[in-house]
Amino acid sequence: xxxxxxxxxxxxxxxxxxxxxxxxxxxxxxxxxxxxxxxxxxxxxxxxxxxxxxxxxxxxxxxxxxxxxxxxxxxxxxxxxxxxxxxxxxxxxxxxxxxxxxxxxxxxxxxxxxxxxxxxxxxxxxxxxxxxxxxxxxxxxxxxxxxxxxxxxxxxxxxxxxxxxxxxxxxxxxxxxxxxxxxxxxxxxxxxxxxxxxxxxxxxxxxxxxxxxxxxxxxxxxxxxxxxxxxxxxxxxxxxxxxxxxxxxxxxxxxxxxxxxxxxxxxxxxxxxxxxxxxxxxxxxxxxxxxxxxxxxxxx
Ligand code: MG
Ligand code: MG
Ligand code: MG
Numbered sequence: 001x002x003x004x005x006x007x008x009x010x011x012x013x014x015x016x017x018x019x020x021x022x023x024x025x026x027x028x029x030x031x032x033x034x035x036x037x038x039x040x041x042x043x044x045x046x047x048x049x050x051x052x053x054x055x056x057x058x059x060x061x062x063x064x065x066x067x068x069x070x071x072x073x074x075x076x077x078x079x080x081x082x083x084x085x086x087x088x089x090x091x092x093x094x095x096x097x098x099x100x101x102x103x104x105x106x107x108x109x110x111x112x113x114x115x116x117x118x119x120x121x122x123x124x125x126x127x128x129x130x131x132x133x134x135x136x137x138x139x140x141x142x143x144x145x146x147x148x149x150x151x152x153x154x155x156x157x158x159x160x161x162x163x164x165x166x167x168x169x170x171x172x173x174x175x176x177x178x179x180x181x182x183x184x185x186x187x188x189x190x191x192x193x194x195x196x197x198x199x200x201x202x203x204x205x206x207x208x209x210x211x212x213x214x215x216x217x218x219x220x221x222x223x224x225x226x227x228x229x230x231x232x233x234x235x236x237x238x239x240x241x242x243x244x245x246x247x248x249x250x251x252x253x254x255x256x257x258x259x260x261x262x263x264x265x266x267x268x269x270x271x272x273x274x275x276x277x278x279x280x281x282x283x284x285x286x287x288x289x290x291x292x293x294x295x296x297x298x299x300x
Contacts, residue, residue, distance in 0.1 A: 002027070033053045
């Protein structure tokens with residue numbers, strides 16, 4: 001057994017966890033996760049009867065492959081004292097290394113898509129892992145509704161579904177999303193942190209959380225709670241701005257809650273916030289539709 005560990009980003013999602021498991025299996029490496037699995041990922045692993053990877057919260061001294069991220073702020077703690085030997089990802093590069101390493105990044109909807117393409121022959125003979133990759137594609141592309149979706153994601157998903165024996169891709173996608181698509185009765189801190197990413201925008205620390213819902217009214221019902229938590233987080237953790245994206249996957253749009261300068265939000269999204277939030281039609285992707293305009297507003 002090799003001592004290489006394949007690991008995804010903090011606040012792990014289905015793509016990062018499933019890609020780590022599958023890539024570790026392909027290469028004979030070990031998979032690990034830097035944080036607890038969310039309900040959606042737990043549902044997927046349970047569905048395919050695959051055990052959760054062990055928790056690794058400090059990677060100092062380890063040999064790592066990073067999947068589904070390369071942003072230093074999203075990497076497991078201790079990674080500055082680890083050896084990173086490879087990156088497989090579908091995000092923009094913001095990673096500097098001192099030695100040459102393997103990097104495989106493609107502008108597609110999920111890291112699972114990158115793996116399914118490159119290792120198609122291997123995946124063909126491993127239906128359980130095909131199922132994990134399919135779940136990751138459907139999760140990251142929000143069942144192909146996200147603007148991050150490419151034709152390659154759809155093609156790969158169709159192939160994976162055949163291998164995994166999933167006959168109705170849409171219905172399976174909704175089952176996956178339903179596992180996490182409610183915030184009812186959950187502590188607001190958990191809601192905001194379950195999918196939360198830190199960014200560095202021109203030297204300013206910005207945090208962006210996201211949740212996907214079947215009904216955005218669940219956010220409206222708790223708007224005051226959301227806003228006060230964001231303000232607390234901003235003040236306590238040295239953020240220039242904290243944003244929480246409540247995405248309605250049926251209406252295909254998002255309510256953006258924020259703590260920070262309203263003028264920056266207006267500059268980024270071309271719309272005046274009403275109080276501490278704004279609705280943006282068609283916005284579903286943090287990576288493609290929220291982080292880039294915010295970064296531009298902070299740096300230009
Ligand atoms: Mg991810
Ligand atoms: Mg991903
Ligand atoms: Mg995501």
